[in-house]
Amino acid sequence: MNEEEKLRQKLDDELDMMSFNRLHELGNQAIKEGAIAGHGFRNGQYEILQDGEAKLMTPEEAQQYLEELIRNS
Secondary structure (H helix, E strand, O other): OOHHHHHHHHHHHHHHHHHHHHHHHHHHHHHHOOOOOEEEEEOOEEEEEEOOEEEEEOHHHHHHHHHHHHHOO
8 A cells, every 4th residue: 555545544534533423423412302312333334213213324314314303303
């Protein structure tokens, strides 16, 4: 792996971490507001516990879903 590829990988990793942190913050906020019971990663998907069921979605879908829940609560 050359230096450019290493730098690209490092940037990708940092972006992934920022996205994970944002998703985690949104999930915690939704819990505080009583919109969901729990959240987290499971088998490469993001799981949201709500109304007695587990909803699995991509991290991107989960972020949009949580943002909408928070906006409407």
